[in-house]
Amino acid sequence: MTTSPAAAQNARALKRASRPLARARQRVLVVGAGIAGSATAFMLARSGYDATIIDAAQAPYEGGYQILLDPTALEIMEQLGVQDIALELSAPDPLVSLRRNGSEKAEFEMTGYRMARRGDLVGRLSTRFAESVPTEFGKELVGIEQRLDGVRAHFANGSSDDYDFIVGADGLNSTVRRLTMESTRSTIHTNGRICLWVNVPGHLEGPSDAAVLTGNRLGALVFPYPDKDETLVVTAVQMGARHRFDAADLQPLAADLLAGSGSDLAHFVDALRHAPREQTRVTSFAQVRAPRWHSRRVVLVGDAAHCIDPLSGLGAHGGLLGGSILAQELRRTPQDFDRAAERYQRRTRRFVSAAQRVTAGLMELATAKGVGDRLHGVSELAQGIGRARQVRAPRALYARDDAARTRR
Ligand SMILES: Cc1cc2nc3c(=O)[nH]c(=O)nc-3n(C[C@H](O)[C@H](O)[C@H](O)COP(=O)(O)OP(=O)(O)OC[C@H]3O[C@@H](n4cnc5c(N)ncnc54)[C@H](O)[C@@H]3O)c2cc1C
Structure with a gap:
C-alpha cells in the first residue's frame, strides 16, 4: 500500500503531538x-x-x-x-x-x-x-x-x-x-550514656596531638582545634539509674578522669572543673x-x-x-x-x-562498669564489624x- 505525501505528513504530525511534552524540571x-x-x-x-x-x-x-x-x-x-x-x-x-x-x-x-x-x-x-x-x-x-x-x-x-x-x-x-x-x-x-562537651584553653603538652581516655563508667576524647589554642574535651558517662543530670554533675567526673590520665593533661583539669554553664553542652548518646x-x-x-x-x-x-x-x-x-x-x-x-x-x-x-556491661559492648561491636x-x-x-x- 502506498501513502500520499500529505497523509505521511499528517501521520508524522500526529506522532509528534502524541509524544509527552518535555518534562518540566522537578x-x-x-x-x-x-x-x-x-x-x-x-x-x-x-x-x-x-x-x-x-x-x-x-x-x-x-x-x-x-x-x-x-x-x-x-x-x-x-x-x-x-x-x-x-x-x-x-x-x-x-x-x-x-x-x-x-x-x-x-x-x-x-x-x-x-x-x-x-x-x-x-x-x-x-x-x-x-x-x-x-x-x-x-x-x-x-x-x-x-x-x-x-x-x-x-x-x-x-x-x-x-x-x-x-x-x-x-x-x-x-x-x-x-x-x-x-x-x-x-x-x-x-543507651543511657550522657556526654559533656567543653572547649578548654591550650593544647596537649606531650608528643600526642589527641587522646582517648577510658576509666570506670566513663571515657573521654581530647582533641585540639586547628585554628586556635583550644581543645575539645568530650566525656561520655554511664549514668546508671539516674535520669536527671546537668553539666555540674558531670564536670567533676570529667576533671577527675583527666587528672588521673597523664601529666600532659593536667593544665586542662581546672578549666574543665570550673567551666561556666554557658560554655558547656550536655547531650545524650542518640x-x-x-x-x-x-x-x-x-x-x-x-x-x-x-x-x-x-x-x-x-x-x-x-x-x-x-x-x-x-x-x-x-x-x-x-x-x-x-x-x-x-x-x-x-x-x-x-x-x-x-x-x-x-x-x-x-x-x-x-564506659563499661563490669563484666556484663563489657560483654554487651563486645557483642554490639562484633555485630557491627560482622556487618561492615x-x-x-x-x-x-x-x-x-x-x-x-x-x-x-
Ligand atoms: C548545632 C549543631 C552542632 C553540632 N555539633 C557537632 C559537633 O560538634 N561534632 C559533631 O561531630 N557533630 C556535630 N553535629 C552533628 C553533625 O553536624 C552531623 O552529624 C553531620 O554533619 C550530618 O549533619 P546533617 O546535615 O545531617 O544534620 P545537621 O548538621 O544537624 O543539620 C540539620 C539542619 O537542619 C536545620 N533544621 C532543623 N529543623 C528544621 C526545620 N524544621 N526547618 C528548617 N530547618 C531545620 C538545622 O538548623 C540544621 O542546620 C552538630 C549538629 C548541629 C545541628
Missing part, C-alpha cells in the same frame, strides 16, 4: 542547610533538579565543637569542589594516645582524617553551595501535606509552597521525619534507627535518616555518602521516586547499620551518564 525542597542538606541540594541542582534549601537557623553557624572528616567525607568534598574549604579549616592526621586508667595502651596516627570546627565548616560550605542553590535561612518547616501530584510544605511564617518532593536533612530531631514517618514510636535509640527513610514524596538524608552519634566521627561521612547515593539513584529513575528512594535506602543502610553497631559497641565498652561492608561513594556525583544503567 521542584525539590531540601530542609536543612547542614552538611547533608547543602551537599545533597547541590548535587540535585547539578543533576537538573530545581532545588531550594531552607534552614530554621537565622544564619549559617559559626564556631562550635570539633567534627572529624574521614577519607570518604574528604573524597566526596573534593568531587564537589569544596576541598579548599575543608583543607583551610582543618588539620590533618592527628597522633592519638589511647589510655586506660592512666596508663598508655597504644599510640596511633589517624592517617587520612582531618579535624575541623563544625560550625565554621558547615557555615562556609552552606555559603559556597548557596552560590548554586537558592538558600533561605530563618525559614522553618512546620507542616507537610502529601498530595496525589506532589507534596505541599507549610512554613512557620504562614506561607506554603508545592514541590515534586521534599528531602528532609533536618538533623537528629527531624521535623520531616516526625511529620511523615513516625506515629507514636520514637526511632531514636539511646542514634536514629528508623525502619524507613522515605514515605510517598518525602525522603530523609543525613542525621535525620540515620544519626550515628557525633562521637562516631562519621556524621559527615554518612550525610555526604547518603546524599551522593540518593542523587545518583534519582538520576537513574527520575520519574520513579519510590524506587529511587528505596534503592538509596538499601545501599546506604549497609554502611549505616554497621557504623551504628560499632559506635554503640565502642561507647558501651569505653565497604560502601563506596558514586564515582560521578552529578553526571547524567547513569540513567541507562537503571535497574528495574
